[in-house]
Amino acid sequence: MRRQFLPALLMLVVFTVITGIGYPLLVTGVGQLLLRDKANGSLIEQDGRIVGSAQIGQQFTQPRYFHPRPSDAVDGYDSLSSSGSNLGPTNEEFLQTVADRVEQYRSDNDLDPQTLVPVDAVTGSGSGLDPAISVANAMLQAPRVAAARDLSVELLERLIEQNTEGRSLGFLGEPAVNVLLLNLALDRL
Structure with a gap:
């Protein structure tokens, strides 16, 4: 069980960082650079x-x-x-x-x-x-x-x-x- 649990936990952390933090920051940054007025409402x-x-x-x-x-x-x-x-x-x-x-x-x-x-x-x-x-x-x-x-x-x-x-x-x-x-x-x- 430990052999399966650790990789699963690691993948949860990796994908949480990528999709929960990295991607939103990337989209926000691109929006602020290219479409600042629209991105700000x-x-x-x-x-x-x-x-x-x-x-x-x-x-x-x-x-x-x-x-x-x-x-x-x-x-x-x-x-x-x-x-x-x-x-x-x-x-x-x-x-x-x-x-x-x-x-x-x-x-x-x-x-x-x-x-x-x-x-x-x-x-x-x-x-x-x-x-x-x-x-x-x-x-x-x-x-x-x-x-x-x-x-x-x-x-x-x-x-x-x-x-x-x-x-x-x-x-x-x-x-x-x-x-x-x-x-x-x-x-x-």
């Missing part, structure tokens, strides 16, 4: 204090700000409770929630009842923490934000264009607008 500082992360959405409800995609996370945009609703597209509760959100979106943005509402304005993402909205969503909100700030819609449309991120890797997904970055640019006007 893509934190955004303003006036010397951290105001958020470019990777996690935040709740904005005032009319003078662009509003994010709805969050289905338990506590709304709380990274500790990240989740989607897990309700399917034919679920009655989901359909009612979407219908209520469409009505609220149209009301908030003073839209005609026939105006098509972008899907990202009324459905949560899989994580519930999506930091971006579609360009169409931002453009529909621009008149509300312009009126609340006494700015021209054209100025906000240019600001949206300046804060639009292209497709991932040049071909994945759709162009999107990071709501936190857009609202920070808006506050700098």
